[in-house]
Amino acid sequence: MRDPLFEFLLRQGDNTLILSHRISEWCGHAPVVEEDIALANIALDLLGQTQMWLGLAGEVEGMGRSSDDLAMLRDAWDFRNAILVERPNGHFGQTMMRQFLFDAYHVELLSELVNSSDARIAAIAAKSLKEVEYHVERSATTIIALGDGTQESHARMQAALDNQWTFAGELFETDAGDETLNETGIAPLPSSLRSRFDARAKAILGAATLAIPETSFAHSGGRSGKQHSEHLGHLLTQMQWLQRAYPGATW
Amino acid sequence: MYAQMVKSENTDSGPEFDAFQARIDAGERIEPKDWMPDGYHKTLIRQISQHAHSEIVGQLPEGNWITRAPTLERKAILLAKVQDEAGHGLYLYCAAETLGVSRDELTEMLLDGRMKYSSIFNYPTLTWADMGAVGWLVDGAAIMNQVPLQRTSYGPYARAMIRICKEESFHQRQGYDIMMKMAQGSIAQKRMAQDALNRYWYPSLMMFGPSDKESVHSTQSMKWRIKINSNDELRQKFVDQTVPQAEYLGLTVPDEKLHFNQETGHYEFSEPDWNEFFEVLNGNGPCNTERLSARNKAWNDGEWVREGMMEHARKKAANEKVAAE
Numbered sequence: 001m002r003d004p005l006f007e008f009l010l011r012q013g014d015n016t017l018i019l020s021h022r023i024s025e026w027c028g029h030a031p032v033v034e035e036d037i038a039l040a041n042i043a044l045d046l047l048g049q050t051q052m053w054l055g056l057a058g059e060v061e062g063m064g065r066s067s068d069d070l071a072m073l074r075d076a077w078d079f080r081n082a083i084l085v086e087r088p089n090g091h092f093g094q095t096m097m098r099q100f101l102f103d104a105y106h107v108e109l110l111s112e113l114v115n116s117s118d119a120r121i122a123a124i125a126a127k128s129l130k131e132v133e134y135h136v137e138r139s140a141t142t143i144i145a146l147g148d149g150t151q152e153s154h155a156r157m158q159a160a161l162d163n164q165w166t167f168a169g170e171l172f173e174t175d176a177g178d179e180t181l182n183e184t185g186i187a188p189l190p191s192s193l194r195s196r197f198d199a200r201a202k203a204i205l206g207a208a209t210l211a212i213p214e215t216s217f218a219h220s221g222g223r224s225g226k227q228h229s230e231h232l233g234h235l236l237t238q239m240q241w242l243q244r245a246y247p248g249a250t251w
Numbered sequence: 252m253y254a255q256m257v258k259s260e261n262t263d264s265g266p267e268f269d270a271f272q273a274r275i276d277a278g279e280r281i282e283p284k285d286w287m288p289d290g291y292h293k294t295l296i297r298q299i300s301q302h303a304h305s306e307i308v309g310q311l312p313e314g315n316w317i318t319r320a321p322t323l324e325r326k327a328i329l330l331a332k333v334q335d336e337a338g339h340g341l342y343l344y345c346a347a348e349t350l351g352v353s354r355d356e357l358t359e360m361l362l363d364g365r366m367k368y369s370s371i372f373n374y375p376t377l378t379w380a381d382m383g384a385v386g387w388l389v390d391g392a393a394i395m396n397q398v399p400l401q402r403t404s405y406g407p408y409a410r411a412m413i414r415i416c417k418e419e420s421f422h423q424r425q426g427y428d429i430m431m432k433m434a435q436g437s438i439a440q441k442r443m444a445q446d447a448l449n450r451y452w453y454p455s456l457m458m459f460g461p462s463d464k465e466s467v468h469s470t471q472s473m474k475w476r477i478k479i480n481s482n483d484e485l486r487q488k489f490v491d492q493t494v495p496q497a498e499y500l501g502l503t504v505p506d507e508k509l510h511f512n513q514e515t516g517h518y519e520f521s522e523p524d525w526n527e528f529f530e531v532l533n534g535n536g537p538c539n540t541e542r543l544s545a546r547n548k549a550w551n552d553g554e555w556v557r558e559g560m561m562e563h564a565r566k567k568a569a570n571e572k573v574a575a576e
């Protein structure tokens with residue numbers, strides 16, 4: 001089995017990398033200029049977090065790989081992000097729903113990681129937490145406004161929730177590596193974050209007049225790397241294009 | 252520039268008009284509540300909106316490469332740069348709104364083609380080197396024009412320019428830095444850099460608008476200080492600044508006639524193809540259709556979002572009113 005710490009760091013960095021990439025696809029195409037700016041802000045925050053997580057991953061791995069090497073030169077099966085974040089943007093409401101589900105998990109995770117026994121992880125978490133507290137506040141406000149807006153916006157948001165809900169469960173999947181990290185106080189068990197996530201989701205989605213789907217089914221395969229969605233390969237094709245086409249070039 | 256060929260209204264005469272002109276001549280700033288001639292008001296709306304629209308449409312050619320940026324750092328820099336441009340659009344729409352037009356009205360006029368944006372954003376960005384060329388040349392040309400506009404006569408416009416100029420020099424630097432890396436890189440990278448310069452050189456010169464001889468709207472605008480320098484003056488300044496930078500990069504400016512005139516202390520250069528310029532302004536540039544349809548799509552797709560948010564705000568306000576009663 002791979003080093004659980006390395007695996008953990010990839011999961012963090014790949015989640016933020018892939019989600020940041022998706023959000024950056026909005027640039028210049030948002031419903032209002034203020035949203036263009038806000039989405040770029042979130043994408044930038046997540047990109048900065050990626051550099052920290054993947055930078056540390058490369059250090060821990062000890063093979064001389066930089067954060068850029070890890071981002072640009074791995075193929076799909078080596079990525080460890082949850083499937084949720086690689087899903088296509090869809091319309092603005094779908095993007096914001098995906099964002100809220102991720103933010104609501106992310107903020108709980110980081111709140112624990114600030115107390116990590118690994119000082120490097122605690123430091124990255126502390127810096128990220130400030131940003132993500134803002135992200136979740138913003139995505140929650142948007143979800144509430146659009147859920148409790150017009151009939152059309154309500155219907156679109158309910159469909160977005162129905163469509164994404166079964167991809168949130170993977171974020172809380174817990175494996176043997178997570179157990180190991182939990183024993184040494186490096187990271188919490190993802191499953192331990194679920195009840196707080198549920199409480200927030202219930203409150204915010206309730207205020208948005210949206211109904212949480214009654215299913216306990218959860219898609220999985222991204223965080224273990226066993227089986228991503230078809231979307232990831234296309235995303236990587238675009239993201240890694242220059243590094244693949246001109247190997248070894250400096251940019 | 253970002254405001255090319257802005258049609259200037261003529262002004263009337265009379266004591267009010269003379270007093271207004273005297274204020275401008277004395278270097279005073281005109282503020283939204285002050286009396287102003289109709290022509291000044293109309294010309295300003297046109298110019299500021301065209302500038303604002305340019306910032307907004309200007310997100311697209313660079314946004315085209317954000318998802319393909321070669322490193323995480325380059326991606327972050329480009330994303331931040333394009334985000335700045337959206338912010339510039341906002342500042343400028345706010346300045347235009349002080350003249351009594353709403354952002355939505357102006358947006359509609361952009362989307363149905365009644366209002367223009369800079370010709371430069373109708374050119375395609377084909378390789379990563381274009382991100383370098385755009386920052387270096389396009390933002391470089393924008394700075395040439397915007398720095399003097401910090402002293403323009405209309406207060407809100409001048410203040411918007413001051414905020415914008417603070418960010419523009421970072422834009423140009425990141426562009427030049429990309430070019431530098433490419434010019435010093437592999438053979439393929441160097442070729443890419445030269446190709447980007449070849450394609451962006453003349454369109455950048457066009458940003459300053461037609462030659463002074465042809466520029467029918469300049470005189471009145473200059474009298475009102477909403478235009479500070481002539482098109483040719485700025486273009487010359489741009490060429491004088493840019494040619495040595497190209498040389499430093501080891502790249503060749505695509506102009507066989509280009510040479511330095513010892514006597515004048517200026518470069519002499521070929522004019523861009525003005526037919527091409529007018530074609531681009533009339534909608535026949537390589538990307539006019541794509542740019543406008545991308546903006547129309549964003550606006551139309553976003554309609555339910557804007558309506559949903561507004562409806563929610565109305566509900567909230569109504570609830571608060573009930574609670575207060």
Ligand SMILES: [Fe+2]
Nearest residue numbers: 306309336393
């Ligand atoms: Fe600009």
Ligand SMILES: [Fe+2]
Nearest residue numbers: 306335336339
């Ligand atoms: Fe700008």
Ligand SMILES: [Fe+2]
Nearest residue numbers: 336390419422
């Ligand atoms: Fe700029």
